[in-house]
Every structure is written in C-alpha cells, then in structure tokens.
Amino acid sequence: METLKCIICGMNINDNNYKFNNSAFIDGNKNEYIRYCPFCGVNEVYLKENGETYNVELSLLNDNTIKILDHAMKLEVFNGDFYVEASKLVKDTALKKRFWDLSKIEYMHANIHKRLGSFKELPHLNKPDYTRYVTDKEFLKVAKQREEHAVAFYNKYSKQVSSTIVEKVLKALSKVEKEHIILVNTK
Template structure:
C-alpha cells in the first residue's frame, strides 16, 4: 500500500492508520482499497499519492467567507462535542464506538475550517446537558438532525463563497455528512 495524502485535511494515510475511525463508515477501508480518509471521512478522490493540501491565502478571502468558515468550525465543534457526550450515555457498545469515531471526524472538519480561515484555535462552546435523554434512539435522532443541518449548511454556503478551494472543501465535507446520515439511519 502506497502512502496517500488527503488534500482536504492534510493527513497521510498509510497501512498503520488506514482503518482509524472505522465505526464511522458503512463500508470502511481495506488495505487493498482505501475508500475514505480515516481522519476526515472524504472519499477517495481527495486521497492522492502526491497530493497538495487545499489551502488559501486568508488575506484573499472576503469577510463573508471568513464568517462562513468560522460558523462551520463552530458547527463541527458543536457536533463533535455532542458525539463525545453521546458516546458516554448510549447503552449499545457499538453505538458508543460509532459516536466516538464520528466525534473525531467532526473535530477534524473543525480543524480544516480553522486552517482555511486562519483562526488561531478551535472555538470553545457551551456544552448542553444530554443526560435527559435515556434511549439510544433519542441520541440517534439528534445525531441525524445534526448531520442534516450540517449538509444544509454546507450546501447553502458552498454556493456563496468566492474561493474555489473553500467551495470544494465545503462540498467534500457535505458528502461526508450525507454518509453519516446513511450510517445513522442503518441503526
């Protein structure tokens, strides 16, 4: 297996890490066929042997794009935080693992936005109390709504950003969130 570079998150994918976050994928990676970046979840078209990571000069971005990237970063931190908390509260062991893997992917999305927007650090957000939910099905419903919101966000704002790199990134991450919806619906 040759090493691949993810042009979205910048991580190197190799035989030691190709199977990370495997619970976050319906049909995960195999050593002989890498379908997804195990770090951010984008599909194989963004994995390249000599890939150059998508980047932009922050000074060329308009204030609206910076604001969109800031909101996208916060959205992904919020969703990552949810999955961490949900992984502690659900009863099904496989669902715990799935939510934990999803949290790592959502945090990687936040880091992608942080890098593109030139932000110094990830946002620290208020963490809601999810202990009022008692059934795994309730957490799955919340997860599905969050993923649908992320898809709608990416679809809406990919149409208004001027940067082709930011647009491609938003579209790539939208596809990841769509896969998460399918994953959640299979439970």
C-alpha cells in the same frame, strides 16, 4: 500499501492508520481498497499519492467567507462535542464506538475550517446537558438532525464563498455528512 495524502485535511494515510475511525464509515477501509480518509471521511477522490493539501491565502477570502468558515468551525465543534457526550451515554457498545469515531471526524472538520480561515484556535462552546436523552434511539434521532443541518449548511454556503478551494472543501464535507445521515439511520 503506498502512502496516500488527503488533500482536504492534509493527513497521510498508511498501513498504520487506514483503519482509524472505521466505525464512522458505511463500508470501512480495507488494506487493498482505501475508500475514505480515516481522519476527515472524504472519499477516495481526495486521496492522492502526491497531493497538495487544499489551502488558500487569507487575503484572498472576503469577510463573508471568513464568517462562513467561522460558523462552520463552530458547527463542527458543536457536533463533535455532542458525539463525545453521546458516546458516553448510549448503551449499545457498537454505537458508543461509532459516536466516538464520528466525534473525531467532526473535530477534524473543525480543524480544516480553522486552517482555511487562519483562526488561532478552536472555539470552546457551552455544552448542553445531553442526559435528557434516555434511549439510544433518541441519540440517533438527534445525530440525524445534526447531520442534516450540517448538509444544509454546507449546501447553502458553498455557493456564497469567495474561493473555489473553500467551495470544494465545503462540498466534499457535505458528502461526508450525507454519509453520516445514512450511518446514524442504520443501527
């Protein structure tokens, strides 16, 4: 397999890592067919043999775009934190793995926003107590709501940013979150 570069998150995909986070995909990567970036989850359209990672000069972003990237970063950290905690609390072993893999993808999304907005670090958010959810079904319901919120956020704000690069990234990540909705609906 030739090394591919994800132009959204900047990670290189090779024989050693193409199966990372495979339980976070509807139909995981195979050596002969790399369908997703194993790090951020975007589809093969964004995987290039000789690609340049999407980036933008901070000076070209207006205040509203920076604010949107900041909110997007916080949204993804919040969702990543949820999946980490949910992976510890659900009972089904496969669901534990799926939630763990989803957490890593959500944190990668947060890091993409951090890079685009030139933020110094990811935020540390207050973590709610998720022990109030008892069944795996309850966790799946909350996961679906979070993913639907992320899709709505990306769809709304991708139209309000001052950069076509940021717009493309938000739309690409929206597609990932749409697949997550399907994924947390299948158990």
